Amino acid sequence: MYGCAMATPQQRRAARHAPSDAPSATRKVPITADRITEAALEIVAAGGYDALTMRNVAARLETGPASLYAHVVNKADLDELLIGRLCSQIELPQPDPARWREQIADVCTQLRDQYLSYPGISRAALAIDVTDLDVLRVNEGMLAILIAAGIAPQSAAWSIDALFLYVGAYAMDIAVADTEADPDKQRFTTEHRSDLIARFESLPADRFPNIRTYATELTSGTAHSRFDFTLGLMLGSITPSTRPPR
Amino acid sequence: MYGCAMATPQQRRAARHAPSDAPSATRKVPITADRITEAALEIVAAGGYDALTMRNVAARLETGPASLYAHVVNKADLDELLIGRLCSQIELPQPDPARWREQIADVCTQLRDQYLSYPGISRAALAIDVTDLDVLRVNEGMLAILIAAGIAPQSAAWSIDALFLYVGAYAMDIAVADTEADPDKQRFTTEHRSDLIARFESLPADRFPNIRTYATELTSGTAHSRFDFTLGLMLGSITPSTRPPR
DNA sequence: CGTTAGTCACGAACACTGTTCTACACTACG
DNA sequence: CGTAGTGTAGAACAGTGTTCGTGACTAACG
Secondary structure, X not given: OOOOOOOOHHHHHHHHHOOOOOOOOOOOOOOOHXXXXXXXXXXXXHHXXXXXXXXXXXXXXXXXXXXXXXXXXXXXXXXXXXXXXXXXXXXXXXXXXXXXXXXXXXXXXXXXXXXXXXXXXXXXXXXXXXXXXXXXXXXXXHHHHHHHOOOOHHHHHHHHHHHHHHHHXXXXXXXXXXXXXXXXXXXXXXXXXXXXXXXXXXOOOOOOHHHHHXXXXXXXXXXXXHHHHHXXXXXXXXXXXXXXXX | OOOOOOOOHHHHHHOOOOOOOOOOOOOOOOOOHHHXXXXXXXXXXXXXXXXXXXXXXXXXXXXXXXXXXXXXXXXXXXXXXXXXXXXXXOOOOOOOHHHHHHHHHHXXXXXXXXXXXXXXXXXXXXXXXXXXHHHHHHHHHHHHHHHHOOOOHHHHHHHHHHHHHHHXXXXXXXXXXXXXXXXXXXXXXHHHHHHHHHHXXXXXXXXXXXXXXXXXXXXXXXXXXXHHHHHHHHHHHOOOOOOOOO
8 A cells, every 4th residue: 555666766776786687678768876877977077066956967867857766865865876986986006004105195186086076076975974885995995004004993994084074175175266266267276366365465464464474375285285285294193003092 | 227225235244344333223123144143053053054044044033035135145155154153252372382282272172162063064164265354363373373383384374274174074074973863863872883883894794894893993982082183193293394395 | 394315124026956746658477 | 458567757846045126114304
């Protein structure tokens, strides 16, 4: 009586990783969770995370929004699929205790670049719990590197957590800075920077002495040197003897 | 012809910090940006950031949504006002070169607690640029501490940036974990933790060996020890001789 | 005192969002 | 051929942020 005939999206999610034994090609181009994920990623890459609406995804698949809900539970579920896809693209190295810092930094950089390829998607990444298998895979890979390097398990786990959070927040920061500079097509990042310096130097000198004098240092940091600096900051403190403060 | 009689919200924003020489009490309870900010903060404190809608704010002020737009440009502007208010509550210590790590950690902890008092508001904090005066005040205060400690200006600026990003991301993480555990009123955080351990240990052993064996370490970290650990991680690498890698 | 000007408030509406209900087409099987 | 079952959509609902135009009310001016 209460049972709907259609398989619930949850069941489809569970069976998603099962081998597709019989696609059976019922429709000409059947809608699958993979196609939805792909279309969604294209939309984000083109128009940013704000452009990611169910209607846009449906339109790109030439259908209505309701059709998506047979394969995706939620928009939150779609978000999870997206960052899962991103994480699945990341290559995890074989742990080498001699080069563990380099390896961790490499994974973080890969994650950062994945985020930056899809502007604003880090908002979804920060609003998700880490139960997704693909995300856990990256977590496992970084854990393996740190454990192999002799880091205490708890320090390793907490460090990975901190790194994840920072990478997401950094990508978010870059994304909002870019979208705010987007309307001003004329101004490049360098132009925008001189604007920022001017604003800093026009601050009241009695309340903001340091920001005024160090305006250039505050706004400097071309490319991702800020990112590399912070990674070095965090990785520098981690040593095989670093035990958690308990 | 094109000029509307009403003062634009931008003008009101500009004159916001001017001394209120003549409140003139025109209405019985006039709507001001301050009252809007206050009402918005109460809503977030009670129902989380998702409950912060213009209609909810207007309803709490016993008016319609349109009335808010005479004092606030945008919802993004409201967000900026909110985190500005949060930052204005933070007490900045007089820089003491001998205790600079302690002082920085204290400011970060204050910021974290402010965020956590208003669940989910860190989403707004991460999506904003740092042009707000109240945010810059905190930035200036931390910069003063680090400069007084003899840290190179660029290292200081980048470190502050990284700390800000991490605090925001951490608060966000806590908020989403809480809201997901909210429907299960019965389960406390500890109960939720055992759930997480069980899920980790039920992972396939061939693909997630480390997560399985260190499940307890991964989920441990009562209270804010994770937060303190990361702060120590970042502050530990900063030394008066730490120059940026350039 | 009467009139005008200016400011603010607010109801109604618009375009948009995520989501659900229901009916519809189509395949596979008995 | 008929029936069950599955995937597909159209239409609609409850919300969201935001704007337009009208209305009321205070303040100043002749």
